[in-house]
Amino acid sequence: MTKKPKVFLFVPYLLWLALFVIIPLFLILYQSFFDIHGQFTFGNIVEYFTSGTYLSMTLSSFFYAFLITLVTLVISYPAAYLLTRLKRKQLWMLLLILPTWINVLLKAYAFIGIFSQSGSVNDFLAFIGVGRQQILFTDASFLLVATYIEIPFMLLPIYNAIEEIHPSYVSASRDLGASQWETFRRVIFPLSLSGVRSGVQAVFIPSLSLFMLTRLIAGNRVITLGTAIEQHFLVTQNWGMGSTIGVVLIIIMVLIMLLTGERKKGAAK
């Protein structure tokens, strides 16, 4: 390929990037330096790092995002591994991806029905004699629903990474005397790490600022930074503080991308 058409093909993408990614990012950064009276200030960022409320909110966002990522990873990795070994992979994959076709809010409302006092889970618990339990508005239910929603985003990249490993590597490993476990540990697992990395990024980052679920499923028992951003933009109209939280979130996300990013570019290809 020659160089010219390549440059030409990049134009729409660059335009998109500038209009919808770079300019908004700068606007958020710019906005974060203003207080409610429109005066230039560093006060927002100072307040963020000196207020116990925002710091504990950051910690709890982190903690829950970490838990959600961990649980999805523990579930998705074996599932993805098994999937690559199955016949009719496409069908199974379709079944696992199917829930993403449904709107997140709709799923959340469905879970309210399932978990409520008169819901099917409690009906079952009452039937087997355990008695009705409070399931909604607990950490466990929040974790379960968040995990359920995020699983496809973890499963897909891992599945693709494992699927891309050429079978000859596995055959070679077995031929050289490695046991099945050793083959997995020394060949398949290291080669699938790129998928795990993108899966972790795809799950951890959105989980940091989940906010509808925190209200619908956890009844605001779980508070993430997303809750505070929503409040500052909609209720208090303190866009400066809302943007400051946004900037902090963006910095955290960049750090995570750097930490989990691939060291050697294209190593997995």
Next chain:
Amino acid sequence: MKKLTLMAVAVLALSGVLHLASVQLDRAGGATDGNTFYFYNWGDYIDPELLEKFEEETGYRVVYETFDSNEAMYTKVQQGGTAYDLVIPSEYMIDRMIQEDMLMELDHSRIEGMDNLVKDFLDQPFDPGNRYSIPYFWGTLGIVYNETLIDGESLDSWDDLWSPALKESVMLIDGAREVMGLSLQSLGYSLNSTNDQALQEAADKLDGLVPSVKAIVADEIKTYMIQEEASVAVTFSGEAADMMWENEKLHYVLPEEGSNLWFDNMVIPKTAQNPDAAYAFINFMLEPENAAQNADYIGYSTPNEAAMELLPEETISDEQFYPSEETMDRLEVYENLGPEYLGIYNDLFLEFKIQRN
């Protein structure tokens, strides 16, 4: 590659056809002529029969759109590009929209039936002299409880929410003004207090409420209370009326310390294309029969005195929805506190929410 091109063409063609169809539908609906009345209202907030009656009487065609929060409505009207002729915001939002010059000043010579309204509901601080808004419905904030789930516990005041017997059973509405307000009122302060010490006291008192709280939610309260997920909830009178309609075990209490008095008023945004239709609608809604029919259908309290006479006796005599004058004196309307104190209220409320973890 050929397949891909074919698919791209198919997608483009399909969206083109759909776009044409939607344009055609808009036209068929007559949405472009000057005979249309764009009405932007809360969801399920008018008897649909009244809209038909209005169309028949006046010849205007009503396009009815709904919103689910004042903030969503504000954003949509403020962004422009909309041509709503009549909107029904709540009092604090009307205050803000007046300050931001988003509302048309009303010409009172074109409005008939102002005399039908209860005098106490006119000339409120958010709109002195009703220069911009006409009352549509009003109500209070209070406590809804399920008689079978609270074991004879008596609930008459905000203070009762702190009772240890209500451990893990109260649902609060997710609003800083509401929750801080009830704490302030339980301490005998005004719910519009801008006294830092009073606010701190109220926030400290809220800490004690943490064990009672089951969840802090919004519109979902209605469903939860009907399904008996929780035994007690703090919610608005109108929402309560809806719940009680669905579940007869529910009761609404107006707390004795006082409460919030809210209004939803009709206003005409500056962006309105057809103010004539808006005036026609305001006059239509001020007619006692129409106001009564609407109140009977929606279950909220009407500000129309003449309409109250047309409502069933049991509705009007219900102290919780049409309180006595003595109780009315203890009700307070939210004042616009300005961004600074609104921020303080919200920060204190956020601190309260975080503690529950």
